[in-house]
Amino acid sequence: MKNASLMKYGLFALIVVIGVALDQWSKWYAESWLATERPGFFSHPIVLEVPEQAEGTTVEAYLTETFEANSPEEVKTIAQLYTRTEDGQQLHPESELEAGQVIEVTNREVTVIDGYWDFQYTRNPGAAFGIFADKDSSFREPFFLAVSLLAVFIILGLLRGVQNDQRLLLWALALIAGGALGNFIDRARYGYVTDFIVWKYTDAHRWPTFNIADALICVGVAFMVIEMIRDVMRERREGAQIEEV
Structure with missing residues (x-):
């Protein structure tokens, strides 16, 4: 019994950590x-330092090698519109780079499945999914931190x-706890x-x-939810068997 309990908590901890x-x-x-730039909200550029082996290469050639997940057309657009020096000077696709030069890319997306992902x-x-994003930060930040911690403590209580034989429920609690802790770390930092x-x-x-x-x-x-449905179905089967007896 003790070994089974240790395995339960060990598996839970492993799933949460992963x-x-x-x-x-x-x-x-x-x-x-x-990278993205949203005027009035935030700016998040990619900051790149040009390595020695890229000395003398053009912006477009360097970005093509660096951003392998983007198509040539996407790289060309990034080089034309969204690349600048660290002091804000716009660069062009044919601009030559120097080793040690710092450049910023202000917008970069990656297409996983075109039109879908x-x-x-x-x-x-x-x-x-952005719920309560418009609330004042003095309320929002401590509220969500407290809710995340409360969720983890509730899950630990349910875990007992x-x-x-409820492996699916164990996975459910571990996944929820892992997700709650992952977002808690972001909010705390x-x-x-x-x-x-x-x-x-499509974009619509x-x-x-x-x-x-x-x-x-x-x-x-x-x-x-699946585990709850299984429990209900199991109870109904057991009830039917008792009635037959």
Whole structure:
């Protein structure tokens, strides 16, 4: 019995750690390799230092090698419109670069599946999918920090009652806890959450931008609902068997 309990808590901790690590790594990628500029809201450029081997290359050639996930047309647009020196001077696709020169790219997105899935950087001061993002920060930030911690403590309390055969419920609680902790880390460090995953059906129909932590929470809730349905069906079967006897 003791070994089973240790395995339960060990598996829970492992899923949480992997979930948080995946979430934080993906946000590091978004912070490092995606850029956007929203006048009046925030500016998040990609800052690049030109290496020695790129001495004398053009802006377009350097960005083509650096941004391998972008098509040649996308790189050309970035080089023409969204590349500048660190002091704000606009660069051109044919501008030659010097080793050690620092340049900024003010807008970069990555297309995963054309027309359906993009990576686009944004900052979300609210909850999942931008809920309460327009509330005052003096209320919003401590409120969401408290809610995230409360959710984790509630999950730990629920974990105690998880039976050994309720593996799906264990996964559900671990995924929700991992997602809550992932976004909690962002809010504690920056006061906002980094979102970057865009699912859409053409530009006219877009799901709200989200991140890995949001996805973990949604999958965890789905697993929990499935487990609840299974419990109801199990109870009905057991009740039917008792009536037959």
